[in-house]
Amino acid sequence: MTKYIQGATGDWEIVVGLEVHAQVISESKLFSGASTKYGAEPNSQVSFVCSAMPGMLPVINEECVRQAIRTGLAMGCQINLRSVFDRKNYFYADLPQGYQISQFKDPIVGEGEIVVDLEDGSTKAIGVERLHLEQDAGKSMHDQHPDMTYVDLNRSGVALMEIVSKPDMRSAEEAGAYFRKIRSIVRYAGTCDGNMDQGSMRADVNVSVRRPGEELGTRTETKNVNSIRFVMQVIEHEANRQVGILEDGGTIDQETRLFDPSTGTTRSMRSKEEAHDYRYFPDPDLLPLEFTQTFVDGLALHMPEMPDTKKARFMEDLHISDYNAAVLVAEKENADYFEAVLEALCAKTSKPAKDLATQVSNWVTGDFFGALKKLGKTVSDSPVSVTDGAELLALQVDGTISGRIAKDVFELMLSEGKSPEVIVEEKGLKQVSDTGAIEAMIDEILSGNADKVEEYRGGKDKLFGFFVGQVMKKTQGKANPQVVNQLLRAKLDG
């Protein structure tokens, strides 16, 4: 469903295109053997090539090529068997060559389409225009000296994939969903770690507005936005700013803008008149990049399962809900954790996965994620191991503890770091299913509350819960709720 901005003079439609820059996972840089490891001392990972020493030449890193193809395959895009590296010429202190090696006319990956899930439960296909390989620049550090800028070339020459969308998004929500989906895909494919706070992923956001059904308006491009939330803020702010200008009779300047996260606004960086003429031309130091379909097929054969396929499998084979499946596959680590717990639980209980999957998915997406969120942790640094998670669920499956007790045990697992079996043993939390013992307790409670029994039998059905509560209180929650229900009903109604 398209959401319009309600302006003073009528409706406006937002049009968004994203250029996502994703750092390729590779040991070494795109055209040199220097390491790509994050967080090293400034200028400690710089070769003669990435510092642009005279006479140095680029040699393509084949793993980066494979990673770009894998990403293209993961997005269902066309893979171009021949592509060309071009030079994008501009001067900046952290661009040692005075040009960036990129792909302009002939990118390695062509068109494709990505389906995103929206909040209202609908889906939307967003077109991918292309993916190309390019070098990153170094980093200018303006805060190290009062009147000098320092340059760190560790990033210089690191391989980036620029994934360019078609102008298919119509709201901040759609753009957020698209960016999130791209991040999920590259992480699944193992081609980019998606760590936005380390600069591994960032987006240039193209926004324009138009009257519904009319030609595309003039766009602005906001550079280097490094979180999904910021991308959405840029779109909201830009669209409203542009509508304001147009409704006041003004025109939009085609320009490059910068986002200020502290104010949530954008400001002009340079106008079209000041825009660089990049003077792209094929890099004469490199031959066209050519490979065979067989090479691509070989990579396709070893692709990991992608989120959409995984979600379908969770729903069809494991009968878990659409919602749970969507939450689980959003991050590969979450889906992996879920599957590992499920597998361990199947082994412990000798029950088929489809009978346990819903219970596991409810626990993972519910108690488990809730706890992680509270602790500010993620699955990868989870305090609860797969084994302990499966053990906790196994104790419920075999009736040793109730679901309610399980919540308490989980809290203790988090605070004490012990295994669920040890906790249940130490605290004496085993569920009481002995009907004789429960029956005796029920008799005691009923005789002690004769007035309430009268009221109940007189038609006050709601009091049933009161009696259950009394039993649970007496057993400190350890009584098997099913047994309690059964016995109580027999005594009261019988």
Place this chain on the structure above:
Amino acid sequence: MTDFTKLALSEARDGLKKGDFSARELTEAHLKAMQDAAELNCFIVETEDQARDMADKADHMIKAGTATGMTGIPVAIKDLFCTKGVHSCSSSHILNGFKPGYESTVTANLWKDGAVMLGKTNMDEFAMGSSNETSYYGPVKNPWRAEGEEKDYVPGGSSGGSVAAVAADIALAATGTDTGGSIRQPASFTGLVGLKPTYGRCSRWGMIAFASSLDQAGPVTKTVRDAAIMLESMAGYDAKDSTAVDVPVPNYEASLTGDIRGMKIGIPNEYRMDGMSDEIETLWQQGIQWLKDAGAEIVDISLPHTKYALPTYYIVAPAEASSNLARYDGVKYGLRVEGDSLDDMYKNTRAEGFGAEVKRRILIGTYVLSAGYYDAYYLKAQRIRTLIAQDFARAYEKVDAILTPTAPSAAFAMGEKSDDPIAMYLNDVFTVPASLAGLPAISVPAGLSTEKLPLGLQVIGKAFDEETVLKVGAVVEEAAAFSAKPKIWWGVK
């Protein structure tokens, strides 16, 4: 006692092998010649200590029986090659003080074979020039002077220091680089052999780039045999250069059989131009006759796009250069002239660091790549470049090699063309087509002009067929029996 500096490289090699003299003696003789000829301005840097160490190492190799054709041979290295720890500036002020932490592949190959470095030779700045007058370090003087003249002549360019050093018997051989004729034209101007190999034959790694799709290293020598020996050492596949081609390097010397009977030699009708002196045409006809006499079949061919080669070259080469030279920005190495802002620093550094000819080519290159001009200039030039390569491909269906003049004139006086870039660019008119097509070509001394200045003939071959180029070149060399030497006017008065 033999004057070691008068030897050909092959003779020196044989003498070293026989133990007639040591590499150290050979090197000392050339170091002395280098001192005596300082006024020619061939060298920017003289590496005497290094030369002696390398000569001693070569003597060990000879004793150990591991000598190659280049072991103990004193050579001069064009300043465009990066040599580890030694000034490597492409004769530009912008690389002021730059000493690379690495050794170019071509020079590393020579050192591995035991060659001895005398120093770094002067050249046109960034190899942009045809007279060696654009060097930051001042012009190189041609050892040759027209008969009866006292004025200085240019040695050609851009490998001007390299040719002058060999022509003046300072070095037994030298490395040159050829982008549009920078080995062949200066060889022709100084009575030497200059060979530009096929593009991709020698690694460009560690060569300070001018125009990446054209630059190619090659030898400057006294004889064709010397060129064969030296090329074998310089050439070879290098994984560090993506444009190097992985084909075996043959024993080039073995191709010098002198037998060209039945070989078809093409004579392109288009290699004539207005204002070309009659003596060039006469020399060319003489060359044709020599090859005919040696049993070759002469075939008239057409290379119809030849007339577009020069303008095409002067679009493609500056375009690449404008981008290749962007790295000289004052930030990382070489010259920096401070300014109030980053942009000011760029402007000050590049204004002071680059000479006029380099600035001219950066401007041309920036222009032809600019939005709105790219299609009309750069793209069109690339298309014509393809047509020129196709001209050669068609010709080589009929012939084995092509014979042309190397340059439209003999060496000219210093200053004569330095104010007229177009006249200067015309020097490359016969050398540029083979550069654009990436083909191997050699210039061989073939005679003297009426002013008694050397003139060369050019043999152009098929890609990676340097053997035929050398074989035909050697036949021209033998028939011409060029034995003139410049009259020594420098040094000892």
